[in-house]
Amino acid sequence: MLVAGVPAGAQDMRLNMTRGATELSRQVFDLHMTIFYICVAIALVVFGLMFWSIVRHRKARGAVPAQFHGSLKVEILWTAIPVLILVAMAVPATRTLIAMEDTSASELTVLVTGSQWKWHYKYLDYPIEFYSVLATPRAQIANAADKTPDYLRAVDKPLVLPSGKKVRFLLTADDVIHSWWVPDFAIKKDAVPGFINETWARIDKPGLYYGKCAELCGRDHGFMPVAVEVKTPADFEAWAAQQVAAAEQAKAEAESAGPMSMDEQMALGRQVYERACVACHQAGGEGLPGVFPALKGSAIATGEPAAHLHIVLFGKTGTAMQAFGKQLGVKELAAVITYERNAWGNAKGDQVQPADIAAAIAKGE
Amino acid sequence: MSTQVTGTLDAHGAAGRPRDHDHKPRGLARWLFSTNHKDIGTLYLLFSLAMLFTGGSLAMVIRAELFQPGLQFVDPHFFNQMTTVHGLVMVFGAVMPAFVGLANWMIPLMIGAPDMALPRINNWSFWILPCAFAILLSTLFMEGGAPAAGWTFYAPLSTKYSGDSTAFFVLAVHLMGVSSIMGAINVIVTIWNMRAPGMGWMKLPLFVWTWLITAFLLIAVMPVLAGVVTMVLTDKYFGTSFFDAAGGGDPVMFQHIFWFFGHPEVYIMILPAFGIVSTIIPTFARKPLFGYESMVIATASIAFLSFIVWGHHMFTTGMPVVAELFFMYATMLIAVPTGVKVFNWVATMWRGSMTFEVPMMFSLAFIVLFTIGGFSGLMLAIIPADFQYQDTYFVVAHFHYVLVTGAVFGIIAAVYYWIPKWTGVMYDERLAQVHFWCSLVSVNMLFFPMHFVGLAGMPRRIPDYALQFADLNAFMSIGGFLFGLSQLLFLWGVVRCMRGIGDKATDRVWEGAQGLEWEVPSPAPYHTFDTPPVVK
Numbered sequence: 001m002l003v004a005g006v007p008a009g010a011q012d013m014r015l016n017m018t019r020g021a022t023e024l025s026r027q028v029f030d031l032h033m034t035i036f037y038i039c040v041a042i043a044l045v046v047f048g049l050m051f052w053s054i055v056r057h058r059k060a061r062g063a064v065p066a067q068f069h070g071s072l073k074v075e076i077l078w079t080a081i082p083v084l085i086l087v088a089m090a091v092p093a094t095r096t097l098i099a100m101e102d103t104s105a106s107e108l109t110v111l112v113t114g115s116q117w118k119w120h121y122k123y124l125d126y127p128i129e130f131y132s133v134l135a136t137p138r139a140q141i142a143n144a145a146d147k148t149p150d151y152l153r154a155v156d157k158p159l160v161l162p163s164g165k166k167v168r169f170l171l172t173a174d175d176v177i178h179s180w181w182v183p184d185f186a187i188k189k190d191a192v193p194g195f196i197n198e199t200w201a202r203i204d205k206p207g208l209y210y211g212k213c214a215e216l217c218g219r220d221h222g223f224m225p226v227a228v229e230v231k232t233p234a235d236f237e238a239w240a241a242q243q244v245a246a247a248e249q250a251k252a253e254a255e256s257a258g259p260m261s262m263d264e265q266m267a268l269g270r271q272v273y274e275r276a277c278v279a280c281h282q283a284g285g286e287g288l289p290g291v292f293p294a295l296k297g298s299a300i301a302t303g304e305p306a307a308h309l310h311i312v313l314f315g316k317t318g319t320a321m322q323a324f325g326k327q328l329g330v331k332e333l334a335a336v337i338t339y340e341r342n343a344w345g346n347a348k349g350d351q352v353q354p355a356d357i358a359a360a361i362a363k364g365e
Numbered sequence: 366m367s368t369q370v371t372g373t374l375d376a377h378g379a380a381g382r383p384r385d386h387d388h389k390p391r392g393l394a395r396w397l398f399s400t401n402h403k404d405i406g407t408l409y410l411l412f413s414l415a416m417l418f419t420g421g422s423l424a425m426v427i428r429a430e431l432f433q434p435g436l437q438f439v440d441p442h443f444f445n446q447m448t449t450v451h452g453l454v455m456v457f458g459a460v461m462p463a464f465v466g467l468a469n470w471m472i473p474l475m476i477g478a479p480d481m482a483l484p485r486i487n488n489w490s491f492w493i494l495p496c497a498f499a500i501l502l503s504t505l506f507m508e509g510g511a512p513a514a515g516w517t518f519y520a521p522l523s524t525k526y527s528g529d530s531t532a533f534f535v536l537a538v539h540l541m542g543v544s545s546i547m548g549a550i551n552v553i554v555t556i557w558n559m560r561a562p563g564m565g566w567m568k569l570p571l572f573v574w575t576w577l578i579t580a581f582l583l584i585a586v587m588p589v590l591a592g593v594v595t596m597v598l599t600d601k602y603f604g605t606s607f608f609d610a611a612g613g614g615d616p617v618m619f620q621h622i623f624w625f626f627g628h629p630e631v632y633i634m635i636l637p638a639f640g641i642v643s644t645i646i647p648t649f650a651r652k653p654l655f656g657y658e659s660m661v662i663a664t665a666s667i668a669f670l671s672f673i674v675w676g677h678h679m680f681t682t683g684m685p686v687v688a689e690l691f692f693m694y695a696t697m698l699i700a701v702p703t704g705v706k707v708f709n710w711v712a713t714m715w716r717g718s719m720t721f722e723v724p725m726m727f728s729l730a731f732i733v734l735f736t737i738g739g740f741s742g743l744m745l746a747i748i749p750a751d752f753q754y755q756d757t758y759f760v761v762a763h764f765h766y767v768l769v770t771g772a773v774f775g776i777i778a779a780v781y782y783w784i785p786k787w788t789g790v791m792y793d794e795r796l797a798q799v800h801f802w803c804s805l806v807s808v809n810m811l812f813f814p815m816h817f818v819g820l821a822g823m824p825r826r827i828p829d830y831a832l833q834f835a836d837l838n839a840f841m842s843i844g845g846f847l848f849g850l851s852q853l854l855f856l857w858g859v860v861r862c863m864r865g866i867g868d869k870a871t872d873r874v875w876e877g878a879q880g881l882e883w884e885v886p887s888p889a890p891y892h893t894f895d896t897p898p899v900v901k
Binding site for chain 2: 015017018024027031032035036039042046047049050058060065066067068069070074075082083086089090093096100101116140141142143147149151152153176177183186187188190192193194195197198212213215217218219220221223288289290291318319
């Protein structure tokens, strides 16, 4: 499910901060411009005097140096005036900051969890949660295909929010520190593993808003976009109902999933691998020596299926290997494990079926 | 300096002793075992130059990769190694050693001392550095590569999720810290004890003052850096949980400790440059420095404030509002003493009689471009706006304006200013002017558009970007390559002087030069001020 439609002007070369889509983002923009103009005014005066001096007081024009070297009055003056300017800047900055940090009386709460290199959204008021991953095909990144206008911005499933409501975001992370940034909401807040941060937004109108992970979080930090689709409250409710129904249906399908054929598994497995595994283990399963282990010819991928299942489902503590049991469906898991056991010359010939996955999950770690 | 400082040489002419009386070992042993402040100063400066080109080469890889959207040349993991090692090499290998080299050469000459107070420690603190950087750079050739968590190496990316280069990195940083601390102790002891008779505190050249304050900052914060890298080491290899919430630790505590070191560190990299500019401007304006006492007070105030503003690097980590406000106000306050400095420099030029030799050109560029970096710094202090600026190219623009057109331009100005005294020949003024103008244009092509892409939403430390940023990135990369090439002109100019090619320098070198270093012959003899001069 690609995010269709690109906001008008997305390709325009913007040179300034966005005014954004919330009352607070506009306040932030105004604050930014005010301080910028104050800086420009000070620069004009100081650099103006300096260049005047450079032009007029040069030896080539026969300037004779004065010998004054201090004046307490002047020193006091140019200490006091900046202090007053700073106080004038601090007042609106303080007011805006306090408003930004007031997360009370929210109408909807979303738990945002960063992990290497995807976002997970969980609606605390609805039984809805999902991962949101970069949708740009690897071929575009490798310059093997033309880049689409939403290059490195599109995700498979955007966060969906209602317009006009105060939405509270709780932020945390599974592994390293990430930072959830949507410029249009003037929100940038770190997602810290083991801690929860809060922030909020009331978005004016429906639309598609793009953002980025802003804290270096490892190899694919640059490939971890945020996309937020804002709908009217009515459309949002309809979307939420549809999501809940779709989730139930998917669950039922997974429980009754029959055996899959080898061809079916290799095709689906390859798709899943390129979405979920390729960033670390690389396209040919060769990994990055010394950083991410190879799957090609590895002891786990060519050994007993049980160990392979275990590491994919539950991850490996203390490493970047995540627990994919909660991220992928049983068919996807079965397919990707089978794919890893039979791709790149691993050729084990065996298959892992959805029923095996369901059993392993039921058994637990 | 508000006070006239002149040296009265001893009747035996200690400072003017002919060169053939200089006793120094020959060949490699001279450099390996040297305890001479001039030799060690030269070593530091040459090491710094080598690191400038090393770190610059890494930056060229970064700019080449960012020339176009899409992955062109390097893997993202290698890209992260480039940004990390570029930062570490430039901060600890290029800028800091350059200032220590200048301190070694100039402080004894400026205060009328025969050498640094602790010459053997001086030798050791230099020779540790090449070892430290050999260890750090060797990781580039290891399996898994160099550290890749950024020069700020935030946990847990640098602990649980890092490669085994972490151990090498920690050892290298420890060595750099040992070197810095010993260098700082040496500077303090020298200035405290070895000033010539009559050289009172308020007669100290401003470069000496700024270095004295810098040295105290170094002693205060390098042990903090040592602490934090040790915690990284034990978290990674010995099962501690300083920065791991699962064991009762806190990843954000890493940032508090790191930036308690890191913010004073950025002033360590700029205060000596303030001293250099405060020396050069009066020389070429032929007028005493305006507000000497207020310059000293402003430097000390900036140093004090540097200890209470570290939180402004962490506004998005989720601090309590009260803490955020405290750090915002404290940070804004820094603009006051910094402004005083800029105003004093302009007032020094005012009604002077200026000429524009290349040290002056770099100093003037320093004032304008460092001030631009100061303005963006003030903007970054405003927390609501900082939420938009944090971790974008706006920040990259900010710190490159203060560090490249600030610290590095200051160092280059100092080299051109004093190299006639070091080598005895004038640098090639025409070549140096070409170097200046090429650097000035290209450095702004490189860094100025970073403000715009940052404001438009481009995060830092990414190897690839959305298409809207493509045009400006191509432009910045061209600026980057030109800036890199321009520095070859600098290298050429320095090599010419070192080989003695050029006009013979006079002892005073500059018409308006003031201070004891100009009382000794050019080139400065191997031993100077064996008998202290008397400062009136």
